[in-house]
Amino acid sequence: MAEDVNGAVPALPRRLVVGISGASGAIYGVRALDALRELGVESHLVVTRAALLTLSQETDLSADDLMGRADVSHRLNDVGASIASGSFRTMGMIVAPCSVRTMGEIATGVTSTLLTRAADVMLKERRPLVLMVRETPLHLGHLRTMTALAEMGAVIAPPLPAFYAKPASIAEMVDQSVGRALDVFGLDWAAVKRWDGLKGPAGE
Numbered sequence: 001m002a003e004d005v006n007g008a009v010p011a012l013p014r015r016l017v018v019g020i021s022g023a024s025g026a027i028y029g030v031r032a033l034d035a036l037r038e039l040g041v042e043s044h045l046v047v048t049r050a051a052l053l054t055l056s057q058e059t060d061l062s063a064d065d066l067m068g069r070a071d072v073s074h075r076l077n078d079v080g081a082s083i084a085s086g087s088f089r090t091m092g093m094i095v096a097p098c099s100v101r102t103m104g105e106i107a108t109g110v111t112s113t114l115l116t117r118a119a120d121v122m123l124k125e126r127r128p129l130v131l132m133v134r135e136t137p138l139h140l141g142h143l144r145t146m147t148a149l150a151e152m153g154a155v156i157a158p159p160l161p162a163f164y165a166k167p168a169s170i171a172e173m174v175d176q177s178v179g180r181a182l183d184v185f186g187l188d189w190a191a192v193k194r195w196d197g198l199k200g201p202a203g204e
């Protein structure tokens with residue numbers, strides 16, 4: 001990050017970009033927005049058309065319900081939006097969930113929407129970019145794309161359940177994955193159940 005004339009690094013605004021693409025698990029994006037609200041972090045949302053489809057298939061939420069959870073909601077084709085520029089300072093971006101189509105587009109740098117442009121900005125500005133990629137099984141092209149993105153500095157964070165947290169519901173599984181992804185930005189969401197070492201006879 002750029003230093004000022006005194007050599008100090010200015011604090012970043014508590015502001016995060018949230019992209020929701022059309023992989024299964026729109027609820028991950030919904031809960032990321034809820035978490036940011038609880039944490040007092042300004043959220044900037046951009047959603048793909050396919051994500052609105054999965055939202056309607058997987059939840060009872062409308063597009064308006066989703067947008068209403070964000071502080072700022074941007075149109076997908078608005079490449080003139082604030083988040084399209086590196087000069088608009090943010091803590092980074094999470095794509096939750098991230099489809100392999102969106103992942104592939106981010107990896108090429110040939111971006112066609114505000115979502116992928118915003119992600120490209122994170123990479124060029126060396127800001128954290130967390131991709132909750134959801135697809136299975138993965139073919140070699142998917143794996144190579146993930147490798148390329150990891151080499152560019154992105155964090156590949158597939159939403160996989162942590163059974164050690166003993167989730168009692170799908171909601172708890174979702175929140176654990178979202179919270180662990182938010183850890184990358186230094187955000188500590190209360191919903192996360194943290195491992196604190198083995199307890200009892202096996203670990204004393």
Ligand SMILES: Cc1cc2nc3c(=O)[nH]c(=O)nc-3n(C[C@H](O)[C@H](O)[C@H](O)COP(=O)(O)O)c2cc1C
Pocket residue numbers: 020021022023024048049050051053054057098099100101102103134135136
């Ligand atoms: C119900 C449903 C579930 C889907 N699940 C996935 C998925 O888990 N991962 C994925 O990469 N694509 C999935 N897709 C396909 C994507 O939505 C599709 O490739 C779309 O073009 C992605 O566009 P986007 O990246 O602009 O959101 C799903 C589509 C539907 C309708």
